[in-house]
Structure formats: C-alpha cells, structure tokens
Amino acid sequence: MSLPGPSCRDTVGISGIGYFLPDGVLTSLEMSRRSGIPESVFLEKIGIGRKHIAGPGLHPAEMAVRAANSAIKNAGIDPLELDLVVYCGLGHYDYRFWSPAAKVQDKTGAKNAYSFEIRNGCNGGNLGLHTCKELLLGDPEKEYALVVCSEKLSMAINYQNIRSVSGFSFADGAAAAVLEKNSSCNQLLAYAGITDGSLVDYVKIPHGGTQNPPSVCPSHENDFFLSVDDPEGLDLIFSRIYLENYLYIINEALRKSGYSSRDIDYLFMNQVKRSLTEQIMEGLGLDLSKTMITMKEYGHMGSVDTLFALARAQEEGWVQPGNLVVLAGSAIGFTWAATVLKF
Numbered sequence: 001m002s003l004p005g006p007s008c009r010d011t012v013g014i015s016g017i018g019y020f021l022p023d024g025v026l027t028s029l030e031m032s033r034r035s036g037i038p039e040s041v042f043l044e045k046i047g048i049g050r051k052h053i054a055g056p057g058l059h060p061a062e063m064a065v066r067a068a069n070s071a072i073k074n075a076g077i078d079p080l081e082l083d084l085v086v087y088c089g090l091g092h093y094d095y096r097f098w099s100p101a102a103k104v105q106d107k108t109g110a111k112n113a114y115s116f117e118i119r120n121g122c123n124g125g126n127l128g129l130h131t132c133k134e135l136l137l138g139d140p141e142k143e144y145a146l147v148v149c150s151e152k153l154s155m156a157i158n159y160q161n162i163r164s165v166s167g168f169s170f171a172d173g174a175a176a177a178v179l180e181k182n183s184s185c186n187q188l189l190a191y192a193g194i195t196d197g198s199l200v201d202y203v204k205i206p207h208g209g210t211q212n213p214p215s216v217c218p219s220h221e222n223d224f225f226l227s228v229d230d231p232e233g234l235d236l237i238f239s240r241i242y243l244e245n246y247l248y249i250i251n252e253a254l255r256k257s258g259y260s261s262r263d264i265d266y267l268f269m270n271q272v273k274r275s276l277t278e279q280i281m282e283g284l285g286l287d288l289s290k291t292m293i294t295m296k297e298y299g300h301m302g303s304v305d306t307l308f309a310l311a312r313a314q315e316e317g318w319v320q321p322g323n324l325v326v327l328a329g330s331a332i333g334f335t336w337a338a339t340v341l342k343f
Contacts, residue, residue, distance in 0.1 A: 012133040013183025014341070015144075016075025017311045019175040020066035021298070024053035026154070031168055034159035042168070047274035051171035051299025053154045059094045060174070061103040064150035067174035068108050075178035077144060079109040082178075084132055084145035087117045088124030090302040090331070091153045104148055113146070121331025122270045123193065124303035125149045126339050129177065129327075130191035136181045143181050149303040150174035156205060158225035167203075167226045169271070171299030175307035185321065186343050190256035192249050193337035196241065202234045203227070203332045242276070245336045247283045250328050253338035261285055263324050268309035270302070270329035271295040292318070305329065319343055 027050045028042035042048050054063065064087060072079055085108070087101035094100060101115035120127045125147065132145035153170035179188070207223035208214055218224060228234060250267070254260055261284040269280065271294055281288055292309040301308060306327040313319050321343055328338040 010137065011183060011187045012136050012179050012181050013186040013188065014177045015180040015183055015186065016071045016073070016077070016178035017176070017307065017314060018067050018070025018072075018074050019173065019304070019308050019311045020063050020070065021052045021173045022054040022058055022063065024055050024172075025050050026053045031159060035162060035165070035168065037162060037165065041165075045273060045275075046169055047293070047295045048169045048299055049296050051154070051169065051297075052173055054152050054172040058152075060089060060092065060150040060152045061094050061100040061107075063152070063172070063174035064089075064100060064104050064148045064176070065107040067150065067176040068104050068146055068148045071146065071148075071176035071178050072108060075144075075180070077178065080112055082108075082110040082113040082144045082146050083139075083142040084135060085110050085113045085115040086128045086132055086145065086147050087115070088128040088147065088149045088303050089117070089119065089151055090121050090124060091151050091156055100150070104146070108146070110146065120303075120337075121333050121335060122302045122305065123329045123331040123335050123337040125175070125307050126191065126327055126329055126337040127193065129179070129188060129339055132179050133188045133191075136179065145179040146176060147179065147307075148174065148176035149307055151302040151304050153300070153302050156226045158222055161222050161225060161227075163231050164226045164228045166228055166231065169295060169300040170226070171301050173298065173301045173304050173308065175304045175311055177307055177310075186341060189340040189342055190253050191337070191339050192253040192256060193335060194245060194249055195333055195335045196245065197333070199234070199237065199334040200332075202229050204229075242330065243279050243283060246280050246328065246330060249336040250284065250326055250338045253326065253328075253340045257340040257342075259324060259340065264290065264326055265323035266313060266319060267291050267326045267328060268306050268313065269327075270305040270331070271298075271300040272330070
C-alpha cells in the first residue's frame, strides 16, 4: 500500500523541462560501413537505426544553453530567479580546466545563480536532481535550480575499433529541468544509488589524463577514443550483476518513497540494448508500454537520456497528474541510480 506523499512545504518538483538535438544524423547503415559490422547488428541487437550528431562547430556548452533556455521558458520563470545552475556531463567539456556550468549561467542570464559541475557518468542527471533538491531544501533563501545535461559523446568513438562496439550508439544532445521548491506537482520523492568500483578500469579513454598526459604521444590512435578493456570479461561480469543492481536500486528508491514496482506508471531509463531493457521491465513486472525507448532514433546520449525521455513523454501527453514516474540509469564507474517522482 502506498504512503501519502510529502507536503508541498518540504518538497522540490520539476516545474519546467526542455531539450536540444543537433541537426546532424548518423544512420545504422553508415555505422555499418565505417565498422564493417553488419547493419543487422545495429538494428536488431543494439536496437539503433540512427542517432543525432553535433558538427565540429557545435559544442556541449552551447547545446546545454539551448536546452536550458527551453526548460526556463517551459517553467515560466525569469532566469534571474535561478539560485543554482548544475551541469551534469559524462564526456568532453568544450575545454580542459573550464566550467561549462558557468558558461550556462552566463548565457542563460542566470546572473544570481551559483554554478557547478557534477560528473557521475550517465547517472549525472539523477544525481544533479537529488543534489539540487537537498540544496534547495537546506537553504530557506533558495527557490529555483537548473539541472542541465549535455553530451557530445559521438566524438569518443572510433568505428574501426570493434572492441568498443558497446559505445557505437553514443550520440549527442542536451536536456534540462528547472526545479522549484515547495512545488505542488512533479515532486522528487526519493533517490538511491550504488557503486561497484571493481569495474572502474574496464571502460575509459586512455589518453589525456595524468597517466597518459596530452604532452606524451599515445602508443596507438585508439587511445584517443573510448576503450573497452576485455569486452568479453566485462560482458560476463555484467551478465551476473548488471540486472541485479539495476532492479535493486529502482526498488530501493521506491521503498524510500513508500511505493513498490506495482505503483510505477512510467520508468524512463538510460538507453541500452533492447534485450537489457526488456529484462529490466520484466524484472519489475512492467509492460514495455510503461517505458520510452529512444535508442532507435536518438541513440544513447549518456546523462541526457532520462530527462530527454521525460521531456518527450510530457510532450506526447503520456504523463498525467497523479502518475508515479521513475528515472533510472547505469553508468561507467560503475554506478546505478534511480529517482522517484510523483506528478
């Protein structure tokens, strides 16, 4: 039996949401040509037919600004009312030693907001929502926060390196949400997250950090791109723990909210291959109609996926007042996280 929700005075809700997609498109046929992998693998196994790609002149911060402006407009507030701007991105920033959050703060006109970054892989958006909720509730003078996720993940992929085929769905885009304290709708109820750090070194871009600094020539051109060490071994580990952790964290967030999987109206997840999506939904006893699969047309946009799916679902009239919605994801690190919302 579900418990009564919190009062408006101790809650934070999503009052506005928006997204941005670049115009460029890469099809499964072109990915097949570049990699030598049959197109059927992309269409049937991964479940991707096309994805959006940002051109060389379009960078993550600019995509973030466009998504942020859309969310601010949707919320119907003045940017000067924002108290916090949080940028959540898995991949590349425009520059090293640089703050994309500050760029978004400036370009959106949120002159009164404190800005900072969160990096938590594909779970950055989930953690951003939770962090802003706690910061808003902890300060009586703060009322609005902007959480923005932006990714240009496509530039991390070398399609000739078939060992990194799990990343071939990486795509570009941005999504943002405005959070409002004491909101009577779209309330953030609970958050839960876990990490298994034993998997941390399996997925990375080898070159550019302190171990292999930019000043040193890489041993191989693949070092500039996503590397999956021992993909067969990683698949074996994932077959044992991935689904278990995904289901656990969703159920844990629901428990903290006073609900169970039977109460879920919609579950919006980071985009993985279709077989995994089906296993997650089956493990929760949910029909596929209760999720939005965006992989086929938009690929995997990292931290952007869950807010993007929520924005599209609201656009298409899926989510109605009273619905219970879960945002859930898995991320390199490896982490799993979930957020429960009551609309």
